Amino acid sequence: MKPAAFTYHRARDVDGAxxxxxxxxxxxxxxxxxxxxxPMMNFRLARPAHLVDVTALPGLSGISTDEEGLHIGPLTTHRAVETAPDSLLGPDHAVLREAMAWVGHLPIRTLGTVGGSLAHGDATAEWCLLAVLLDARVVVRGPGGAQRTIEAADLFLGFYMTTLAPDEVIVDVVFPRPAPHCALTEFAERAGDFAAVAAAVDLDLAADGTVRGGRVALGGVAPAPVRVPEAEAVLQNGGPAGPELFAACAEAAEAAIDPPSDADGSSDYRRVLARTLIVRACEEAAAR
Ligand SMILES: Cc1cc2nc3c(=O)[nH]c(=O)nc-3n(C[C@H](O)[C@H](O)[C@H](O)COP(=O)(O)OP(=O)(O)OC[C@H]3O[C@@H](n4cnc5c(N)ncnc54)[C@H](O)[C@@H]3O)c2cc1C
Structure with a gap:
């Protein structure tokens, strides 16, 4: 399959793009x-007349840390995150590295970028889920050099829809706080497919292993990735990090969500998947 004809433009800097x-x-x-x-162009689901290639823009790739948090340039590939050394992605952000194993296949991870994933806004994409879970900030540049920061909670509107304007370029992605007890897990019919349901959990653990609170986010149960306050309330009540608490958290999520039914599974199937995956994510997060 081939896309409809388009004109190719290569931008040299962000303002030029x-x-x-x-x-x-x-x-x-x-x-x-x-x-x-x-793929969307090949299937004629998108027919842009012009493509603006941003891959040559300087300074938009790489991982660094400062007082604001962990910065990931939008042109950083999934593979670069997956293979980042501890000096760039230490235990506080190990979940970002580990989650990359769930993204497609190696060739996709080698070319696909963090910014592209966030801008595409797939409800089960690992970057979208992690951004919502960890309160990531997406910095964008628009006309006249205007720069604004979009909180991940305000970025995703629904199926492949975001609050990015068509003439805005993502220039930075910031993860503002450490997440040492965080895990993402998912289920897909075949290895490399997008998840039917993905679950991510960020636990607040005391030194003695007691849960003091936490965050729970799900992908594949709504048009955009969602936090699940009902499940988080269970974690907030606290208790020993173990099967009882994790099951209660997962059951609260199962009761709270109303996933869509589609070719990948019925609503009930996704609800059960969500429960199972939340328990698994809690166990993995607590074991860190
Ligand atoms: C077979 C297959 C399996 C896949 N499996 C998964 C999976 O399991 N999980 C997953 O998350 N992804 C998966 N993907 C998608 C992959 O992760 C893509 O890399 C990612 O969604 C988009 O990144 P990209 O750089 O390729 O963006 P592109 O395809 O180039 O662009 C995607 C969108 O983002 C916009 N965009 C790109 N960069 C910017 C920017 N800096 N600022 C503003 N807008 C921008 C583009 O205009 C476009 O609308 C899969 C893809 C394939 C083909």
Missing amino acids: VDLLSELGDDAKIIAGGQSLV
Whole structure:
């Protein structure tokens, strides 16, 4: 399958990319790794007349830390995160590295980027789920050099829809706080497929192993990744990190969600998957 004809543009800097997007209007799209956009173009689900290639933009790739938190450049590939050394991604963010094993296959991880994943806004994408769980901030640049920060909670509107404007470029992704007891797990029909349901948990553990609170996020149960306050309330009540607490947390989530039914599974199936995966994620997070 081949995409409809388009004109290719290569941007040399961020403002140049924004100018091109502004000039070309709704018919233009950024292309980064192309691992979501190109399949959509091949299936004629997207027919942009212009592609603005951002892969040559300087300074938008790499991992660093400062007082704001952990910064991941939007052009950083999934594979670069997966293979990042401890000096860049220590135990406080090990979940980001480990979650990459769930993203597609090696060739997809080698080309696909963090920014592309967030901009694409798939409800089961690992980056979208982790961003919502860990309160990531997505920094974007728009016309006139205007820069704004979008909290992950405000980024995802629904099926492949985000609050990014068509002429905004993601220039930074910030994970503001450490998450040493965090885990992501999921279930897909075949290895490398998008998850039917994905669960991510970030536990607040006391030194004696008692749970003091935590966050729970699910992908694949709603049009966008969601936090589950009912499950988090169970963790907030606290208790020993073990089967009883984790089962109660998972059951609260199962009762709270109302997943869609589709070709990948019925609503009930996804609800049961969510319960099972939350327990598994809690166990993995506590074991860190
Ligand atoms: C077979 C297959 C399996 C896959 N499995 C998974 C999976 O299990 N989990 C998962 O998360 N992903 C999966 N993917 C998708 C993959 O992770 C993509 O890499 C990712 O979704 C998009 O990144 P990209 O760099 O390829 O973006 P592109 O495809 O180039 O672009 C995607 C969208 O993001 C926009 N965009 C890109 N960069 C920016 C930027 N800096 N600022 C603003 N907008 C931008 C583009 O305009 C476009 O709308 C899979 C893909 C395939 C083909």
